[in-house]
Amino acid sequence: MAYKVPRLADFSPAGLETAARELLGALEAEASSVGNETEWKIFRDRWMARKSGVLTLLNDLWLKAAPQESKREVGQCVNQLKARVEVGVEAALEKVHGGAGGSQLLAERVDITLPGIRRPSGAEHPVIKTLNEIVSVFRDLGYSVEEGPVVETDYYNFEALNFPPHHPARDMQDTLFIAGQAAKAQCDRLLLRTHTSPVQIRTMEKMKPPLRIVIPGKVHRNDPPDASHSPMFHQVEGLAVDTNITFADLKGTLDHAMKSLFGSSVKTHFRPSFFPFTEPSAEMMVTCFICGGSGRRGPDPCRPCKTTGWIEILGCGMVDPNVFEFVKDNGYDPKKVSGFAFGMGADRIAILKYGVDDIQLFFNGDVRFLEQWR
Ligand code: DAH
DSSP, rough: OOOOOOOOOOOOOHHHHHHHHHHHHHHHHHHHHHSSSHHHHHHHHHHTTTTTOOHHHHHIIIISSOGGGGGGHHHHHHHHHHHHHHHHEEEEEEEEHHHTHHHHHHHHHHOTSSOOOOOOOOOHHHHHHHHHHHHHHTTTTOOOEEOOEEEHHHHTGGGTTOOOOTGGGGGGGOOOBSSSSTTTTTGGGEEEOSSSTHHHHHHHHHSOSSEEEEEEEEEOOOOOOOOOSSSEEEEEEEEETTOOOOHHHHHHHHHHHHHHHTTTTTOEEEEEETTTTTTEEEEEEEEETTTSSSSSETTTTTTTTTTTTEEEEEEEEEOOHOOOOOTTTOOTTTTTTTTEEEEEEEHHHHHHHHSSSSSHHHOOHHHHHHHHGO
């Protein structure tokens, strides 16, 4: 006869003890007759199933039914029994596994003839891929990689880059400011960095010259989104500082980098420009790698270069001595060191390289678009 949890009438310590002994005896007897895993599952459910397992019935028929004055002892007794039942059920499973030889092997068997699970492989985002390609060209030249915060202070984004407060050059960069900063001194106010150039200062503060670094990263400007603008985009910045760095070094380095990126037939061209943190400053053009510099694609005008045969690809220049003044104490004496810097938009390069006609496609997360780079 299988054990059945009795409705307790006698809640005295002696009565409890008799009932508990009976229950444990039944547990032992049933456990010893478990011979395989299927039997063990039935055994486990009979004792531990939530719905009407022995443990649940103990709660209902013993604990809940106990008169107020015995609740404590009955509770303790039920708890002890629960622990014993759990251990007993566990032990029965171990016995099945250990004792019955092959049954554990059976339980863990794997059918190696079943087809595998195919996990779709991800892919590098085209903009990240482009960033990495640019970075690796410079890494091959011995440059190391630095990064900096996207939420930046006015000091690093503007002031230490030789944009004085109220200087009109700040207007070139439609800045997104963090709200609620008016109480702070201007140089401490937070904003979303408008370029990767602040990392030039951050790096020169912590590393002494000579220095050769590239800085990939995310930047923000208050540009309404359209096919060629996004309020968030990516830049790669570069900085080389040493003794006797000249504009010839800048030209040679960037010309080599463009040939590595776009092919050895690409030509570069420098045009004077202005940036507060470089003097002299230049914009660099490369021959349009869509039309090869001809300005035409067969009978049609070449759109990416607007038929000019040239594409503006980056800003650059010789580091302004005023910038070195901000990090002079770390070995950047403008009388002793010189350097060049450059910054380019990675999204624009990705657009040109892959012939994408809308920058928004990069960021609106449509998997059908992104899958093309797998
Ligand atoms: N920071 C500039 C921009 O976002 C780009 C740039 C120009 C970076 C000249 C440089 C540089 O390092 O030397 O428009």
